[in-house]
Amino acid sequence: MKLDPRHLEILAAIVEAGGLTEGAALLGKSQPSVSRSVSLLEDRVGEPLFLPTRRPLQPTELGLALAQEGQRILSAGRHASRLVDEHRQGLAGAVRVAGTPIFMDGVISNVIAEFQAEYPNIRIDQSYGYPTELLSQLSAETLDLAILPMRPADVSDEYEFRQILPGRNVIACRVGHPLARKKEVKLEDITEYSWIAPPANSPLFRDLRNTLDGIGMRDFKISFTGGSLSAVVNVLTGSDSLTVLPFSVVFMMQRQKTLTALPIKIGDPDRHLGCVTLNARSTSASSNRVLDFIKQKFETLDRLICSASG
Amino acid sequence: MKLDPRHLEILAAIVEAGGLTEGAALLGKSQPSVSRSVSLLEDRVGEPLFLPTRRPLQPTELGLALAQEGQRILSAGRHASRLVDEHRQGLAGAVRVAGTPIFMDGVISNVIAEFQAEYPNIRIDQSYGYPTELLSQLSAETLDLAILPMRPADVSDEYEFRQILPGRNVIACRVGHPLARKKEVKLEDITEYSWIAPPANSPLFRDLRNTLDGIGMRDFKISFTGGSLSAVVNVLTGSDSLTVLPFSVVFMMQRQKTLTALPIKIGDPDRHLGCVTLNARSTSASSNRVLDFIKQKFETLDRLICSASG
DNA sequence: CGCTCAATATAACTTTGGGTTATGAAGCTT
DNA sequence: AAGCTTCATAACCCAAAGTTATATTGAGCG
Structure with missing residues (x-):
């Protein structure tokens, strides 16, 4: 019945x-x-x-x-x-977000924390990855939103790229580092220090290598590798090592007075940090909420960075 | 939406x-x-x-x-x-059952207890009443099943009557009562004892009055009135009073060795105890379960009574 | 007791959509 | 690439939910 x-x-x-x-x-x-x-x-x-x-x-x-x-x-x-x-209305759901590890941990996770406070019913499934793999994940629709350093010109029609920050990498060291006291730092000065290297396949590592290549420095001493941001920071603050980090990450950590950036820009000036989504599919409302939120937060962050370090 | x-x-x-x-x-x-x-x-x-x-x-x-x-x-x-x-299937529901107070308390409630064990999902809503009012409740469909002493010939076509026991009232007293020791009790012997009277509008009371009228005894001393069965039994066992009860009630209580019946039948031999339902309406399955259960239990009870007291 | 009013039931009809079988298209499997 | 399995589509039928209009029936009241 x-x-x-x-x-x-x-x-x-x-x-x-x-x-x-x-x-x-x-x-x-x-x-x-x-x-x-x-x-x-x-x-x-x-x-x-x-x-x-x-x-x-x-x-x-x-x-x-x-x-x-x-x-x-x-x-x-x-x-x-x-x-x-x-x-x-995009007030509930799940959004799969991925990005390069250091930037995700150093900057995005803070933004996501704010987002969660405002939209408690949207779940964020975060993962890490580098551009090529993340783009293919977007294509396979196993990812909704990638946060990557890209050259806008390189982005194919399949994707939509929205810049959130200029891609600006710096050489980072602990606050009390000998080089940090100098008024001007030349590239030659850094050759004597050992390096914390980002993963070999990461954009950061490529930027570092290109820069050092530019000054004819083929070999550099690597003292630590393979760690996540928090491990890198710990090693960095406990030694005179150097590493390369997005400036935004260093900027966020300045509040804790542990890290500082040497006044040397490295990397590709045409590459910028931005959100990449699939162009074809009409993105879900909750994904759009995340996207809008990130864009908005980075506008204010960008202004902060500019005013602080012109 | x-x-x-x-x-x-x-x-x-x-x-x-x-x-x-x-x-x-x-x-x-x-x-x-x-x-x-x-x-x-x-x-x-x-x-x-x-x-x-x-x-x-x-x-x-x-x-x-x-x-x-x-x-x-x-x-x-x-x-x-x-x-x-x-x-x-009549395995759940509610059945409204009513009957004369003494008989309900003395006999039916025991049967209902057994019924509940077998059909735990059928709720029994029990109430008390005398024939005229209960019949009209049946007609108004505020009652499913009445258990009453009736003359089968008096039952109108509106109702269906199923006899469960011969209507046999007796004079009851405590086990150690002086009259209980006698081999033969004449009606004259009972005149000196005081009475526990059933409610004035009850069939039992009418039977009692008719019987005493038959031996020319218009007045009889009433020592207690208005109680339910348990009160009546308590008074009865604590004194030499007499009262009139359905024999089935006394039979059920013989197990506790507190009451006994004098070998004098009183009341209308044409009246019998039975279940009355409305004839017109197709009774609900759960009511039928109750009805069948009661009929079945009383068949065995009737045999027990007959074999015990011929 | 009958009148009136309000609530429910019935009637007649339209439209939605769930049910079917038959068939086409698209993934996995081998 | 073939074949099997699974899902999607098509075309159809009919149950039933929805509508408005109207009849019926209780309940309350003078």
């Missing part, structure tokens, strides 16, 4: 409202409609659901019990509707 | 079964049917519920969330179906 859940909903509304007419109004239907639905339900059930000839309509035992189930169905339906609405 | 609960059920089945085809089988529908239902739901929701072009069909975030609501709806529906089945 399979019952139509809509019938149970109608029954629940009638019992709750206390009458056919009121129940119909509650459901936004006409009175004859619900009347006949009840008749159909009673036919299927084979037993009366309302006491006959009682004007303040009173349900039978069974009618009351079924109405309770109807209430459960109604509430599940309402909950489902709410989920849909939230999804469509 | 009101969603069709049936769509959510279908979604839940698909997600649970892991595919359209399996989901359709689970629901006992054809695959194209559920396929189109999903399409309709996706149209309404405005967002995809399944990841496209993935063969082991995988729901989206929203799809999964809605499927959970669908599961709630499914379980509510299954529960409702079970309620209906139980009702139809």
Whole structure:
């Protein structure tokens, strides 16, 4: 005996409202409609659901019990509707975000923390990766949003790129580092220090190598490699090593007075940090929320950086 | 955005079964049917519920969330179906039973106790009353089953009467009562004792009065009145009073060795105890369960009484 | 007791959509 | 590349939900 859940909903509304007419109004239907639905339900059930000839309509035992189930169905339906609405407005859902490890840990994670406070029902699934793999993940639709350093000209039509910060890498060291005290630092000065190297396939590593190549320095001493940002920072602050980091990461850490940047820019000046999404697909509302939020936060961050270090 | 609960059920089945085809089988529908239902739901929701072009069909975030609501709806529906089945088989529901107070307390309540053990989901709403009022309650359908002493010939066509015991009232006293020791008790012997009188409008009281009228005894000393069975028994066992009780009640209490019956029958030999129901209405399955149970129990009780006291 | 009013039931009809079978298209598998 | 499985589409039928209009029936009241 399979019952139509809509019938149970109608029954629940009638019992709750206390009458056919009121129940119909509650459901936004006409009175004859619900009347006949009840008749159909009673036919299927084979037993009366309302006491006959009682004007303040009173349900039978069974009618009351079924109405309770109807209430459960109604509430599940309402909950489902709410989920849909939230999804469509981008107030709920899940967004898969990925980016280069150092930048994600150093900058994006702070932004995401703020985002979570504002949109608690959007789940962020974060992962790490480098441009080529992340772009293919976007194409395969296993990723919604990548945050990468790119040359805008290199971005194919398949993707949409929105710049959030100029790509500006710097050489970072601890605050009390000997070089940090100098007024002017020449490239030659840095040759004597050992390096914390970013992963070999990372853009940062390429930038570092290119820069050192530029001054004819083929070999450089590597004292530490393979760590995440927090490990790198710990090693950096506990030694005189140098490393290359996005300036924005160093900027964010200046508050803790542990890191500083040498006044030497390295890397490709045409490459900028930005959000990459798939162009074809209409991105989900929640992804757009994340995207907008990041763009907005980085506008203010960009201004901060510019005013602080012109 | 009101969603069709049936769509959510279908979604839940698909997600649970892991595919359209399996989901359709689970629901006992054809695959194209559920396929189109999903399409309709996706149209309404405005967002995809399944990841496209993935063969082991995988729901989206929203799809999964809605499927959970669908599961709630499914379980509510299954529960409702079970309620209906139980009702139809008379395994659940409520039955309104009434009868004369002394007989209900002394005999029927024991039977109801056994009934409850066998049918825990049937609720018994018991009340007390005398024939005229209970018959009119049956007519008004505010009562399902009355247990009353009646003359079968007096029962109108409106009702159906099923005899469960011969109506046999006796004079009851405590076990150690002076009269109880005598081999033969004449009516004259009882005149000196005081009486516990049943309520004035009860059949028992009428039987008592008629009997005493028959031996020319218009006045009799009443020492206690208005109590329920347990009060009457307490007074009876603590004094030499007499009272009139249905023999079945005394029989049930003989086990406790507190009451006994004088070998004098009083009352109307044409009146019998039986179950009265409304004839017109098809009685509910659960009422029939109660009725059948009572009839069956009283068949064995009747045999017991006959064999014990010929 | 009958009148009136309000609530429910019925009627007649339209439209939505769920059910079917048959068939086409698209992924995995081998 | 062939074949099998699975999902999507098409074309159709019919159950039933929705509508408006109207009849019926209780409940309350003078």
